[in-house]
Amino acid sequence: MASISAAVSLSPWSEERLLEACLDERMIGHVVRVIETADEVLGFVVYARVLDEVTVHEIAVRAEYQGRGLGQALLCSALREMRRVGVVRCLLEVRESNQSARRLYQRNGFSIDGTRKQYYPCADGREDALLMSAQL
Numbered sequence: 041m042a043s044i045s046a047a048v049s050l051s052p053w054s055e056e057r058l059l060e061a062c063l064d065e066r067m068i069g070h071v072v073r074v075i076e077t078a079d080e081v082l083g084f085v086v087y088a089r090v091l092d093e094v095t096v097h098e099i100a101v102r103a104e105y106q107g108r109g110l111g112q113a114l115l116c117s118a119l120r121e122m123r124r125v126g127v128v129r130c131l132l133e134v135r136e137s138n139q140s141a142r143r144l145y146q147r148n149g150f151s152i153d154g155t156r157k158q159y160y161p162c163a164d165g166r167e168d169a170l171l172m173s174a175q176l
């Protein structure tokens with residue numbers, strides 16, 4: 041998961057942070073779900089629940105497997121699992137320039153609630169974060 045994150049994410053999750061989320065010790069309420077073959081992890085999603093709300097912290101698919109519906113499958117099954125346990129709202133943040141992630145979220149019922157100006161560092165300075173949410 042850490043190698044996928046390092047390769048495809050502009051704000052990658054370290055191995056240590058992922059391990060903490062998997063063990064759910066210091067990062068209480070975190071859930072990690074993967075899509076994998078017998079040999080390798082192809083993608084993963086990390087989200088955290090507080091009462092009846094969830095925040096998606098990371099979703100990533102190995103570069104050579106992107107565009108085949110794995111991101112959709114990961115998000116869709118995570119949303120299904122959230123609904124099943126009584127979550128009513130799912131929140132996330134996305135870089136304004138991240139068109140493929142934005143399309144994935146919009147396809148799954150997320151809409152933009154607001155922006156955090158100049159939130160993310162990027163190659164030519166900083167860029168805005170879009171705050172998105174979906175009612176489940």
Ligand SMILES: CC(C)(COP(=O)(O)OP(=O)(O)OC[C@H]1O[C@@H](n2cnc3c(N)ncnc32)[C@H](O)[C@@H]1OP(=O)(O)O)[C@@H](O)C(=O)NCCC(=O)NCCS
Nearest residue numbers: 048049099100101106107108109110111112134140141143
């Ligand atoms: C965002 C991300 C997880 C999406 O994963 P993905 O597996 O590529 O997503 P999908 O395949 O479900 O959808 C991506 C595109 O492939 C298309 N697609 C899905 N299944 C397909 C198939 N069987 N054949 C052809 N295209 C397909 C989708 O229509 C979609 O097209 P669009 O972006 O033009 O709307 C992935 O791009 C990623 O890892 N990005 C880097 C990390 C990141 O930015 N994460 C988000 C942080 S907020």
